[in-house]
Amino acid sequence: MAIQLKQRSVLPGFGLTMGFTLLYLSLLVLIPLAALVFKSATIPWRQFYAAVTEPHVVASYKLTFGASAIAATINAVFGLAVAWVLVRYPFPGRNVVDAMVDLPFAMPTAVSGIALTAIYAPDGWIGRFLDPLGIKVVYTPLGVMVALTFIGLPFVVRTLQPALEDMDMEIEEAAASLGATRLQTFVRVIFPAIVPALLTGFALAFARALGEYGSVVFISGNLPMKTQITPLLIITKLEQYNYAEAAAIAVVTLTASFLVLLFINLLQWWSRRYAT
Amino acid sequence: MATAVLTKRASGGWRKTTAATTEPRWVRWLLTSVALVFLGLFLGVPLLAVFAQALDRGWSVYVQSLVDTDALSAIRLTLLVALIVVPINTVFGVAAAWAIAKFQFVGKSLLITFIDLPYSISPVISGLIFVMLFGMQGWCGPWLDAHGIHIIFAVWGIVLATLFVTFPFVARELIPLMQAQGTEEEEAARVLGASGLQTFWRVTLPNIKWGLLYGIILCNARTMGEFGAVSVVSGHIRGETNTMPLQVEVLYNEYNITAAFAVASLLAVLSLITLLLKSVLQWKTSQQVVPEELGYTGD
Numbered sequence: 001m002a003i004q005l006k007q008r009s010v011l012p013g014f015g016l017t018m019g020f021t022l023l024y025l026s027l028l029v030l031i032p033l034a035a036l037v038f039k040s041a042t043i044p045w046r047q048f049y050a051a052v053t054e055p056h057v058v059a060s061y062k063l064t065f066g067a068s069a070i071a072a073t074i075n076a077v078f079g080l081a082v083a084w085v086l087v088r089y090p091f092p093g094r095n096v097v098d099a100m101v102d103l104p105f106a107m108p109t110a111v112s113g114i115a116l117t118a119i120y121a122p123d124g125w126i127g128r129f130l131d132p133l134g135i136k137v138v139y140t141p142l143g144v145m146v147a148l149t150f151i152g153l154p155f156v157v158r159t160l161q162p163a164l165e166d167m168d169m170e171i172e173e174a175a176a177s178l179g180a181t182r183l184q185t186f187v188r189v190i191f192p193a194i195v196p197a198l199l200t201g202f203a204l205a206f207a208r209a210l211g212e213y214g215s216v217v218f219i220s221g222n223l224p225m226k227t228q229i230t231p232l233l234i235i236t237k238l239e240q241y242n243y244a245e246a247a248a249i250a251v252v253t254l255t256a257s258f259l260v261l262l263f264i265n266l267l268q269w270w271s272r273r274y275a276t
Numbered sequence: 277m278a279t280a281v282l283t284k285r286a287s288g289g290w291r292k293t294t295a296a297t298t299e300p301r302w303v304r305w306l307l308t309s310v311a312l313v314f315l316g317l318f319l320g321v322p323l324l325a326v327f328a329q330a331l332d333r334g335w336s337v338y339v340q341s342l343v344d345t346d347a348l349s350a351i352r353l354t355l356l357v358a359l360i361v362v363p364i365n366t367v368f369g370v371a372a373a374w375a376i377a378k379f380q381f382v383g384k385s386l387l388i389t390f391i392d393l394p395y396s397i398s399p400v401i402s403g404l405i406f407v408m409l410f411g412m413q414g415w416c417g418p419w420l421d422a423h424g425i426h427i428i429f430a431v432w433g434i435v436l437a438t439l440f441v442t443f444p445f446v447a448r449e450l451i452p453l454m455q456a457q458g459t460e461e462e463e464a465a466r467v468l469g470a471s472g473l474q475t476f477w478r479v480t481l482p483n484i485k486w487g488l489l490y491g492i493i494l495c496n497a498r499t500m501g502e503f504g505a506v507s508v509v510s511g512h513i514r515g516e517t518n519t520m521p522l523q524v525e526v527l528y529n530e531y532n533i534t535a536a537f538a539v540a541s542l543l544a545v546l547s548l549i550t551l552l553l554k555s556v557l558q559w560k561t562s563q564q565v566v567p568e569e570l571g572y573t574g575d
Contacts, residue, residue: 012472106547108501211398214503
């Protein structure tokens with residue numbers, strides 16, 4: 001007897017839709033990705049290692065990872081405040097503000113990039129107040145961080161909102177009736193319950209920031225060793241027709257994003273285990 | 277002080293909380309101000325800046341920048357790419373959601389993970405994989421070139437890279453929605469003698485229409501706005517392979533700031549329309565799923 005891979009159903013179309021899904025998925029996503037990995041596997045190990053540890057490239061890892069981590073942290077702190085306010089406090093215009101949170105998703109990254117550059121330039125709307133204080137944003141690592149904060153903002157808010165909405169008021173009432181102050185209730189009761197969502201939002205924002213290109217290239221100025229992010233180096237290698245090294249750096253970046261993805265999945269598995 | 281504050285519930289309604297379960301008024305004010313100032317600085321100011329810069333030198337310069345030949349050809353190309361990409365990924369999204377949500381089979385979660393892959397891949401790498409395949413030094417590049425087929429630095433490369441980037445959008449919206457709706461209605465239709473296609477058109481499609489539209493709108497927004505992936509494969513040939521976001525970059529790098537922001541303002545309007553439709557559709561889908569998923573709660 002054959003092993004049953006699919007349960008019987010009266011509904012039609014499984015063969016057709018599944019066949020199309022698998023064909024399209026393979027042709028568009030899996031085969032091209034496999035080709036990239038194969039391409040990088042044809043490079044001799046010594047050359048691969050030299051390509052991904054070149055000083056320029058290492059500097060770009062430091063900048064990309066550092067700025068992404070700081071941006072995701074800023075988003076975790078302020079995203080918590082935004083999600084909390086949107087869920088807990090009704091205020092006029094709340095629905096508009098709620099919809100605007102998705103702006104970084106909806107706005108093309110090139111548009112965000114030039115807009116951020118314009119406002120943080122020394123004569124820009126925000127830059128003119130920072131410039132006298134000696135704070136330079138445009139063409140510095142700080143600019144990279146600003147762009148990555150913009151791009152990661154919706155992730156934390158959107159993962160925290162459902163977690164906050166799902167919370168039982170009764171638990172907070174119980175805490176209050178047992179004599180906890182509001183701060184104690186938040187620190188001991190509410191916060192532990194939303195930590196998995198907060199970490200997931202942080203990781204999603206971080207993962208997105210690692211690969212971000214469009215919103216960063218304008219504000220960063222792409223100064224070698226200083227403000228070049230890793231995706232930009234991949235493009236630079238490609239423009240020099242250095243496909244092998246571009247593939248090598250891309251594989252390192254891909255591995256990093258998959259590790260973050262794995263972390264998110266483990267986190268969700270862990271939070272589901274403790275939720276029930 | 278017995279202040280009653282409304283708190284949002286998962287089901288979408290609001291409920292009253294008492295002094296015991298909310299914060300003092302000054303804390304609420306402080307937190308709301310912090311949140312709004314943060315959002316204003318990071319979202320509001322950049323959005324306003326796009327329009328302010330675009331109209332910096334008046335309406336006539338603005339309109340002139342938009343009717344420029346290269347700008348018009350960029351707008352045409354962006355629309356053409358969207359016309360090809362969005363329908364293909366919509367058909368795929370519906371097919372994948374039907375197979376995944378309506379049937380039980382081995383390897384389902386692995387399949388969903390594969391469908392989600394493009395989400396976690398940098399746009400630059402999404403473009404790079406197609407250069408690796410079809411570029412002059414790529415796997416099939418020399419063969420294609422010998423036969424006069426050009427994919428990289430041509431419209432087809434842009435279409436492929438955009439298809440890849442927006443691949444999960446429709447499927448990702450439909451799968452959870454169709455899973456929540458279950459299969460009872462379709463099974464009933466079948467038992468009553470409806471054909472497969474009739475079941476889909478008359479039962480499934482009306483149930484998923486808002487969610488489907490939501491997915492299509494997100495897919496379209498990303499298609500028209502994609503920059504990184506398209507930038508790698510396009511070659512930036514003026515009037516030929518520049519989409520609107522690439523035209524923004526070209527103009528900006530030529531210090532033609534006003535024109536760059538003029539084209540950008542069109543994309544910003546598109547994103548505002550997307551956000552508006554998104555909110556409306558989100559409300560519509562929540563109306564559609566809630567009664568079945570949560571059951572009627574009579575409190």
